[in-house]
Amino acid sequence: MSNEAILKIDGKEYTLPTMVGSEGEKAVDVRKLRTETGHICFDQGYGNTGSCESAITYLDGDNGILRHRGYPIEQLAAHSEFLETAYLIIYGELPNAKQRKTFSQLLRKNASIETQMQKIFEGFPKDAPPMAMLSSIVSSLAVHYSNLATNNFEKDLQNFDLAAAMAISKIRTIGAMIYRYQHGLPYVHPKDVPFCDNFLHMMFSEPYQEYVAVPEVSRALNLLLLLHADHEQNCSTSTVRMVGSSAANLFTSLSAGIAALSGPLHGGANAAVMHMLQSIHDEGDDGTRFIAAAKSGGKGNRLMGFGHAVYRNFDPRAKIIGDACEKVLAKLGIDDPLLAIAKNLEQAALKDDYFLSRKLYPNVDFYSGIIMRALGIPVNMFTVIFAIGRTPGWIANWREVAANPKGRIYRPRQIYVGPVKRDYVAIDQRA
Numbered sequence: 001m002s003n004e005a006i007l008k009i010d011g012k013e014y015t016l017p018t019m020v021g022s023e024g025e026k027a028v029d030v031r032k033l034r035t036e037t038g039h040i041c042f043d044q045g046y047g048n049t050g051s052c053e054s055a056i057t058y059l060d061g062d063n064g065i066l067r068h069r070g071y072p073i074e075q076l077a078a079h080s081e082f083l084e085t086a087y088l089i090i091y092g093e094l095p096n097a098k099q100r101k102t103f104s105q106l107l108r109k110n111a112s113i114e115t116q117m118q119k120i121f122e123g124f125p126k127d128a129p130p131m132a133m134l135s136s137i138v139s140s141l142a143v144h145y146s147n148l149a150t151n152n153f154e155k156d157l158q159n160f161d162l163a164a165a166m167a168i169s170k171i172r173t174i175g176a177m178i179y180r181y182q183h184g185l186p187y188v189h190p191k192d193v194p195f196c197d198n199f200l201h202m203m204f205s206e207p208y209q210e211y212v213a214v215p216e217v218s219r220a221l222n223l224l225l226l227l228h229a230d231h232e233q234n235c236s237t238s239t240v241r242m243v244g245s246s247a248a249n250l251f252t253s254l255s256a257g258i259a260a261l262s263g264p265l266h267g268g269a270n271a272a273v274m275h276m277l278q279s280i281h282d283e284g285d286d287g288t289r290f291i292a293a294a295k296s297g298g299k300g301n302r303l304m305g306f307g308h309a310v311y312r313n314f315d316p317r318a319k320i321i322g323d324a325c326e327k328v329l330a331k332l333g334i335d336d337p338l339l340a341i342a343k344n345l346e347q348a349a350l351k352d353d354y355f356l357s358r359k360l361y362p363n364v365d366f367y368s369g370i371i372m373r374a375l376g377i378p379v380n381m382f383t384v385i386f387a388i389g390r391t392p393g394w395i396a397n398w399r400e401v402a403a404n405p406k407g408r409i410y411r412p413r414q415i416y417v418g419p420v421k422r423d424y425v426a427i428d429q430r431a
């Protein structure tokens, strides 16, 4: 089989090399296209563009496959837990017992937010969007820990283990503090307990009554975080890589990733799903109106939690989370009418030719909101939970960029469609 592609432009043939990934993914290498042919690739939204080589996550959207460092998401969801999967994603291998312990200890040691940083919270209105707060406060980590954030790849990589542990641990703590701040509650200091228990403790402990995590709640949160831990070159991860490619430090790059995640078409979808389900419930509708509106084609009417930029078959995370959702609610003895609405909506959409023909299936966000609601997490915090989960993936991707000796700054091209050259007109002569 030829490992070259032939491109014919204006009667002239050009030979381009091809590439094959470890799972057989194929690409035409166009790195020399512009210099050799004078053309660029036009690929709005980058849906057909491989922006990097990456050894972290393999995703086959047509067949609903997601693997981290080779391990199927189904196996990780069944047997691993969030921090172990985070370690795998960041360092490439499942940790042995000693590595797992050291990693955990480093996270526990770096969980708290110092007093000076706490003052930043007070600059925000109480009703500030949590993701905007999170992005700003994470950005300030680069100032408070400037020795770990020098904007020099070599130096920042020397301190990578500490910076990575800090990011995972502190983003979780900042998330809980945002909730406390918005509710006018005093901050709760982290304690020496497992990652998810600590988050729940910092969110829900009362001044004279410490929150004791129910095992089912901790497990559900752990699963949610694990399922969000990485997802190939999605919008926020690409953002982290793009910002990181300028040699920006890890914390600054993470802050940009959080900003990208905040949009309703990306991380904000889980909250949008809950608003949609709640409206259906409040109107006493069965979802018919939402389905009809979604089919009208307007972007603002989309059925939230449906469709995915890369999965064209099913989202394997949605399957896991859909099953978990029912079990968690049953274990907690919660009868949430929104779950019944979600299931009906899913059934109706999956029988509808509009959704079938466009290969639109529930994505991970369709059921994750119902679980979070059952855990007592308010809707405006959903995307923050997603960000806590996605942090290991962002970190691993930043590291790949920083450690790549052949890396270059991300700088796409464009097709200019504005006015052609024209001459300046003085203000008194303009129409």
Ligand code: ACO
Pocket (backbone or CB within 6 Å): 264, 265, 266, 267, 269, 294, 295, 297, 301, 302, 303, 304, 305, 306, 307, 308, 309, 310, 358, 360, 363, 364, 365
């Ligand atoms: N509801 C109704 N129609 C939809 C939906 C939807 N949720 N998603 C896509 N479509 C339609 C589009 O209108 C388009 O129709 P057309 O061919 O008649 O023009 C067709 O399906 C293809 O859609 P694209 O725009 O090509 O899909 P794209 O890959 O660009 O978008 C996205 C993917 C953004 C996820 C989209 O499906 C969407 O907006 N979904 C709702 C938001 C959501 O749930 N986002 C979470 C994604 S998962 C995550 O970030 C963790």
